[in-house]
Amino acid sequence: MKANLPFDDIRNPRFSPDGKQIVFDIANASFYERIRIYLYNLETKELSTYKAPDGQSFEMASFSDDGKKLVFITSPIGDRNSSVYKQRNEILLDYQIATMNVDGTDMQVLTSDKHLKIFPAFSHKGDKVIFAMAEKIRDKGATPASFYNLWELDLKKGKGTMFMGKRFSFYQMGYSTYFNDDETVLMAGDGPMDNLPNGVNFRSFSDETNNSNVYQIKRAQAELNMPILMKFLSSNNATMDKNENIYFYADEKKEGLKLRKLGTNGQFSKWDFPIKQGGTPMGMSVSKDGKYVTYCFTSSISQLMLLDTNTGVWSEIVLPKTAKEIQVKSNNGIR
Template sequence: MLEDKDAIQELSFSHDGKKVVFDRCRNEGCQIQVYDLETGELAAYQSSKNERWTMGKYSDDGKKIAFSVIPVKPKGGLDLGNMQIAVMDADGKNYKKVTTGPGAKTSPTFSHNGKKILYAKAAYIREKGRTPAAQYDAWEINLETGAETQLTFCKYFYMGYLSYFPDDEHFIYWGDMPDEYEGVRMMDQSNFKNKMIELGKKGMNVIGVVVMKGREMIPRPYHFPPNTFAQSPLLSRDGSKMIYEKSQSGEFYLYSEDGNHRYVSGGGSINSAAVSPNGKLLALISVSLKINTYTILDGKLQQSLYLPCAPKKITNWSIPPKYKNIYKMIPEEASRIIN
């Protein structure tokens, strides 16, 4: 008998911070779902049978949603090598793929003016291994001209958490295990190390949290504590707040220029994280079964949303009496399909 599957991942907020957006996968397939934090309504964007939609992200004005489209192969399985970025009206109308060509394209995010989309693109699809794609770089598409531009040239093993700063020229991302820099491959260990040393002397690094302006790397915009590998940067809409994960711990901190970075929340197995556009809320998916939201100001738990299967799958599940009013079960099914 096939075990019932129900899991969530790929988290983001709506433009006004009143809803959370996430992928939800079950035995019958996957949807981009939208949960209203005020009313508890669950809605969904449903792809056709020959596609899977993932990684939904609303535009700043809330009028559009961008997402990745993965073709489903005729005999089953996902065709990651032909993923595209698509845009659709928030009400589900005017669906259009905006990128072309091969490559796994992930993590789309609108520029603040809505004229561009930043995304990560993998040049290599792996046949084996836990990570299905590699050699990621940042790309940008101009929605008015259709021009696609490569912005980084590092061939990362993993790349994510891309966001524009308010000027729509600077952007931030997290990159891990680059395979190349300025034409020197990592397998050429001596020369690659020298390249990294040269970068370090200029106050730059291609590993971890990186800030760029177009194709230009910005020297040390953030200073993290010693022995901290910062990752998963989350940027508020105005760029004034940056939340980062400390050294794969699942713990998220509010960055401060004075060095007093404040722990907000988290810890353990965190699958995805997001900050509300106004910089007031942090949301975390844990063990693919729960979404917790916290106020960044004081780190207090605001809501704990859980899948119906969570009580059975999470060891020692219990709802503390003082939190019973903020624990809310995500409905079994969406009450409406948006598109």
């Protein structure tokens, strides 16, 4: 079966471990599910989409290190005649973590608690999943949830625990990535609001740290260390290659937003983005070997771009107009 694709809003791209495929979301109000996970093969140019079980919507997928599984978020669609925002207390509180094989078989829903969970990612050993979880659904404002903390799901024990030793309650959070030791995480967090030093509040902390949102966090640490990359303005959306080189975007002085790399040798590199102004970043990922960065943004249209880090040349990934549907088969049922 083919699925028609009005490419309205591309989000959250993530490379496969071999760098040959990219998984990402497309959100469109005309979709029955509102948002879908897509899989694009960079070699064959084939595009696929995962057909969720009835009543469910999939998003925010990441690969396991062996390339065999995806971890993602499944949520109820709710009333299609009403917006997600109006149903946020019903829909957002039922965002659950699930896994499946890349071919869509053996889907398993791993959580059931009533909290908003976002941006899951496997550990390198594949036995744990790191994710952000919100403690508060907001009654008003453009941001539907806040008070996020970093959590970890132990897949062998079937138990989730807070990754850090205290709640720091970030206003917003993004994807986190395990360092190679699986004990430390590169975390994106905006505006900690709890357990800050005396006399420090949300705004003064942001000012002091140059609004850097990138942290290096060790499991069970009880104090919030200062964010890394504070020499730049608004460092964000950090990710790593297999050698633990850190890729992120940030401003510096008045040169504008650029893609940057902090090498393990302490040296910085930078690349211009494919659009100078007017684009809203919607996600970024680096291949394991560090050869490519994929980045999506929305301006007048939504585009998925690919950077060759050796040549510094960006190219647009032109997606096919149709996609092969992969029927997802649930192993433990949908609540």
